[in-house]
Amino acid sequence: MEKKKRLVKIWDVKHMFESSLIIFFIIGALTTTAVYYVNTDEQYTSTPASPATVAHSPSVYDSLEGCDLFSGKWVHDNDTYPLYKEQECPYIPGEFACGQYGRMDSKYQQWRWQPHDCSLPRFDAKQVLEKLRGKRIMFVGDSVNRNQWVSIVCMLQAVIPPGRKKMHKIQEVKQVQDVSLLTFKAFDYDVSIDFYWAPLLVESNADHPTKHKRTDRIVHIHSIEKHAKNWVNADVLVFNSYLWWGTPTLKILYDSLEDSTKYNVVTNHRAYRMVLRIWSKWVRTHINHARTQSYFMSMTATHHKGIDWGMQDNENCLNETEPVTKEHFWESGSDLKMMKTLELTLNNLKERGVDVKMMNITQLTQYRKDGHPSIHRLFYSTLKAKQLSNPSRYADCTHWCLPGVPDIWNELLLAYILRGLK
Missing domain, CATH: 1.20.5 (Single alpha-helices involved in coiled-coils or other helix-helix interfaces)
Structure with a gap:
């Protein structure tokens, strides 16, 4: 026991x-x-990160540092593109609304630009707006620059709720009908994306944004301030100027446009050099480059001669539905001398400590003979019987359908802008 x-x-x-x-x-x-x-x-x-923290965090675009974004090829991508639908962007004017005006094919909307040595991040409109918070971006130039401006507005506006965005025109006080500035506002992000009509950069007889059809070109060589005073407060400036220099000669005024009796007639190349010299001096002395990023879009292809890609001499971009696949293809309408003038001007600025980056979109547009409106656009004047009998006579092979090629320009541009917002 x-x-x-x-x-x-x-x-x-x-x-x-x-x-x-x-x-x-x-x-x-x-x-x-x-x-x-x-x-x-x-x-x-x-607590979520503040907008300022988000804007200064490492960017997916940082990985593109050192990559030549403009050397590459077009790749068909109908999973990612188009970035928006034509019918869902209310800001596309008739000149670029190809689907609305009868274009039946849509493959031209489904091409992605693939740089040889890197890949662009997938576009994210909310992320871009967040990084642009509080910024004012201004596009300055001609109708191709307007084409690009409408594109970036369409790329961003879809994620902004109704009532939190607005498009409006700012009219000149002296000329009520002369609307030089169009502006798009994203209220919740305090972002403004503007377009300023100045096709020749300095004052000219083409300054009216709608009534500018002229048989000659007249520029007031020393008068840039009329336009430029409206550019100084932008955080990002995106210039272009090329198409309006296509005439063989221009009149250079030294007095006012009202007194147009004193002028010199010069070649278009000389006039372009003179105006870029005036423009570069203004950029150097009036822009706060610690605040403002500046860019200049290079010339874009105009596919007016089908013989360049093996068609008949009297054919053009009309009915084209596929890009050119031949590497380094170059259409005959692109003026290399004009492009060289721009390059030299920007190099001279850089030597003086001012970095205006050239967005070299010229080669990538060369391939895209399929991207133009041709006859699928709004015409503001009645077409004549002779034109109607031969549609190629009035096909627009200069501007670009939306959605389409300009969306890629903006993806490349944003890669630079967002990297610069450190």
Whole structure:
């Protein structure tokens, strides 16, 4: 009996020890679990990063540093493109709304630009707007620049709720009908994306944004301030000027446009050099380059001669539905001398400490003979019988359908802009 009692005591002690171990492990597990959930709750209830923090965080665009974004090829991608639908962007004017005006094919909307040495991040409109918070972007130039401006508005506006965005025109005080500035506002992000009509950069007889059809070109060579005073407050400036220099000669005025009797007639190349010299001096002396990023879009292809890609001489971009696939293809209408003048001007600025980056979109547009409106656009004047009998006579092979090629220009431009917002 005594031996049995001793065994019971030993078992009781052993049982108590084992029970204590079990309780210890249970308490430890509960404590660990509690700590995990407390930490998890802290993660989910912590204060979100402020807009400023988001804007200065490492960007997916940083990986593109050192990559030549303009050397590449077009790749068909109907999963990612188009970035928006034509019918869902209310800001596309009739000149660029190809689907609305009868274009039946849509493959021209489904091409992605693939640089040879890197890949562009997938476009994210909300991310872009967040990074542009509080900024004013201004496109300055001609109708191709307007084409690009409408494109970027369409790319961004879809994620902005109704009532939180607005498009309006700012009219000149002296000329009520002369609307030089169009502006798109994204209120929740305090972002403004503007377009300013100045096809020759300085004052000219083409300054009216709608009534500018002229048989000659007249520029007031020393009068840039009329336009430029409206550019100084932008955080990003995007210039272009090329199409309006296509006439063989221009008149250079040294007095006012009202007194147009004193002028010199010069070649278009010389006039372009003169105006770019005036423009570069203004950019150098009037822009705060610590604040403002500046870009200049290079010339874009105009596919007016089908013989360039193996068609008949009297054919053009009309009915073209596929890009040119021949590497380094170059259409005959692109003036390399004009492009060289721009390059030299920007290089001279850089030597003086002012970095205006050239967005060299020229080669990538060369391939896209399929991207133009041709006859699928709004015409503001009645077409004549002679034109109607031969549609190629009035096909627009200069501007670009939307959605389409200009969306890629803006993806490339944004890659530079967002990298610069450190």
